[in-house]
Amino acid sequence: xxxxxxxxxxxxxxxxxxxxxxxxxxxxxxxxxxxxxxxxxxxxxxxxxxxxxxxxxxxxxxxxxxxxxxxxxxxxxxxxxxxxxxxxxxxxxxxxxxxxxxxxxxxxxxxxxxxxxxxxxxxxxxxxxxxxxxxxxxxxxxxxxxxxxxxxxxxxxxxxxxxxxxxxxxxxxxxxxxxxxxxxxxxxxxxxxxxxxxxxxxxxxxxxxxxxxxxxxxxxxxxxxxxxxxxxxxxxxxxxxxxxxxxxxxxxxxxxxxxxxxxxxxxxxxxxxxxxxxxxxxxxxxxxxxxxxxxxxxxxxxxxxxxxxxxxxxxxxxxxxxxxxxxxxxxxxxxxxxxxxxxxx
Amino acid sequence: xxxxxxxxxxxxxxxxxxxxxxxxxxxxxxxxxxxxxxxxxxxxxxxxxxxxxxxxxxxxxxxxxxxxxxxxxxxxxxxxxxxxxxxxxxxxxxxxxxxxxxxxxxxxxxxxxxxxxxxxxxxxxxxxxxxxxxxxxxxxxxxxxxxxxxxxxxxxxxxxxxxxxxxxxxxxxxxxxxxxxxxxxxxxxxxxxxxxxxxxxxxxxxxxxxxxxxxxxxxxxxxxxxxxxxxxxxxxxxxxxxxxxxxxxxxxxxxxxxxxxxxxxxxxxxxxxxxxxxxxxxxxxxxxxxxxxxxxxxxxxxxxxxxxxxxxxxxxxxxxxxxxxxxxxx
Numbered sequence: 001x002x003x004x005x006x007x008x009x010x011x012x013x014x015x016x017x018x019x020x021x022x023x024x025x026x027x028x029x030x031x032x033x034x035x036x037x038x039x040x041x042x043x044x045x046x047x048x049x050x051x052x053x054x055x056x057x058x059x060x061x062x063x064x065x066x067x068x069x070x071x072x073x074x075x076x077x078x079x080x081x082x083x084x085x086x087x088x089x090x091x092x093x094x095x096x097x098x099x100x101x102x103x104x105x106x107x108x109x110x111x112x113x114x115x116x117x118x119x120x121x122x123x124x125x126x127x128x129x130x131x132x133x134x135x136x137x138x139x140x141x142x143x144x145x146x147x148x149x150x151x152x153x154x155x156x157x158x159x160x161x162x163x164x165x166x167x168x169x170x171x172x173x174x175x176x177x178x179x180x181x182x183x184x185x186x187x188x189x190x191x192x193x194x195x196x197x198x199x200x201x202x203x204x205x206x207x208x209x210x211x212x213x214x215x216x217x218x219x220x221x222x223x224x225x226x227x228x229x230x231x232x233x234x235x236x237x238x239x240x241x242x243x244x245x246x247x248x249x250x251x252x253x254x255x256x257x258x259x260x261x262x263x264x265x266x267x268x269x270x271x272x273x274x275x276x277x278x279x280x281x282x283x284x285x286x287x288x289x290x291x292x293x294x295x296x297x298x299x300x301x302x303x304x305x306x307x308x309x310x311x312x313x314x315x316x317x318x319x320x321x322x323x324x325x326x327x328x329x330x331x332x333x334x335x336x337x338x339x340x341x342x343x344x345x
Numbered sequence: 346x347x348x349x350x351x352x353x354x355x356x357x358x359x360x361x362x363x364x365x366x367x368x369x370x371x372x373x374x375x376x377x378x379x380x381x382x383x384x385x386x387x388x389x390x391x392x393x394x395x396x397x398x399x400x401x402x403x404x405x406x407x408x409x410x411x412x413x414x415x416x417x418x419x420x421x422x423x424x425x426x427x428x429x430x431x432x433x434x435x436x437x438x439x440x441x442x443x444x445x446x447x448x449x450x451x452x453x454x455x456x457x458x459x460x461x462x463x464x465x466x467x468x469x470x471x472x473x474x475x476x477x478x479x480x481x482x483x484x485x486x487x488x489x490x491x492x493x494x495x496x497x498x499x500x501x502x503x504x505x506x507x508x509x510x511x512x513x514x515x516x517x518x519x520x521x522x523x524x525x526x527x528x529x530x531x532x533x534x535x536x537x538x539x540x541x542x543x544x545x546x547x548x549x550x551x552x553x554x555x556x557x558x559x560x561x562x563x564x565x566x567x568x569x570x571x572x573x574x575x576x577x578x579x580x581x582x583x584x585x586x587x588x589x590x591x592x593x594x595x596x597x598x599x600x601x602x603x604x605x606x607x608x609x610x611x612x613x614x615x616x617x618x619x620x621x622x623x624x625x626x627x628x629x630x631x632x633x634x635x636x637x638x639x640x641x642x643x644x645x646x647x648x649x650x651x652x653x654x655x656x657x658x659x660x661x662x663x664x665x666x667x668x669x670x671x672x673x674x675x
Contacts, residue, residue: 296550
């Protein structure tokens, strides 16, 4: 399963080359053109049979959230800042890997024995934390991990039944879906794809990728929030694991094109593919940047629900993955110029 | 003009589902234009060819309005919702919404744990469409609702749920009607844009497509003329407000001057507008491609983003006049 390699690769926003290499390797024999653009995104063209005159873009982002080393303490600790949406509550005690050589480290914290009353109830500020790689001096620490070095969580990919855990499913699972789609038969139309960089810090790679690829419509492929853990009350659930691909109607970055959304829903209903709607109004993805490029691009986003995203370990269901691939494949098979015609009353 | 206004402000069109508004406008402007096109995100682009001696001018008003979107339907058939654009919880309670399929609903509030002295949180509100279960609920997750209020006119005041920005659309429709027999030097593109309320999205892509030399948005702005209102030097009935700046843009001085000069020359009352919070489509239009000189004519409007937005008809008519004067200038 390529998801294991993708999940365990390190690729914090701005330093995605390890993921780039896995992607290029996986699709090389199945597509017509591969290019690394100015922002580091992998741009792909898979020419169609020419029967339908459309350019359809698929996007998944190859970056993940992480940390960046910004300084060193005299006793060898590494000071860091978050890259993307890091939850400070999850940092103390986390295992990390620092730099391209994956130097193991741990984000240290005061032992429970030494806490003053009440101190244990507060979340440690990121400023107060440091990564311990066992260095003895700032000299040694600077040599091993100079300012600007990236760090990520150290998490192995594990499968148990249809459930899998690992890091960076946001959005390596989208990358895995996209790879599957590119390895399929050519479509009647040209497929263009972007494995985009720097989504987690502002949808940056996809913005210029879409400008370059100039598609007629676009689908974002994501790993999205599933907050289906036990709670007292939930008036608007996000998504639920095991209930199929999540379709976005509206998030903070875009409103899905109603025609593409209809194509996805009609396809799912016709073929009995389980699917769900992501809670409207939350999150933001590459489609937000893509749909605003040039004179506009109708866009939709299809996601695999993932629990605990933006944490050291996320959980997802492989049935959701398979159903996402299937829904996308079947929807693309039904996509024609007519899909993008507008009704007029 | 009042008939156009009524038809436009009562139409249904939260951001992303502007189809009804677009159809209303299209039916009215198609006979008046050389070319009418719906662009990739759904904005209506109306082209009236010039003689080739003028500029490429883009006039913009947005078709969408704020609203709500169903986010969950519980087992009793009550719909929880999120907001589309800047909706305030204070103006939700007891209000009515309508969905694209005609279903009406009222907004109710949880009773347990609610402090009636405080504005409710959105999580405490729900839409009641009269359903008894999830199965018989006539709306689904993702359906968009718009607030319901008919237009009323009293004296020169007009009140509706969607003056922002159907009144701008009405100004541009009326402008096109008045230009029917006129040969313009300028190549005129009138854009009725989608998705302004969720982030000025439609105007950006439409302006990219049109590639104008000059862009003017027509939108509403708030006023400082109600009891104990926050200070703002714009009043209802004192003429169109010519934008100086807002929190998203500084109007190009050349565009601002052009508007002021034309208003003065034609003796059209006007006000200058500095808006501390909020912006318009002009903010993104000025930044497309290599940049576009952009400005904005704002129609003063009380109670913006409430279901009862109030404008003055004289300001509306004067906005049309001002645009006519601007387009006459080479």
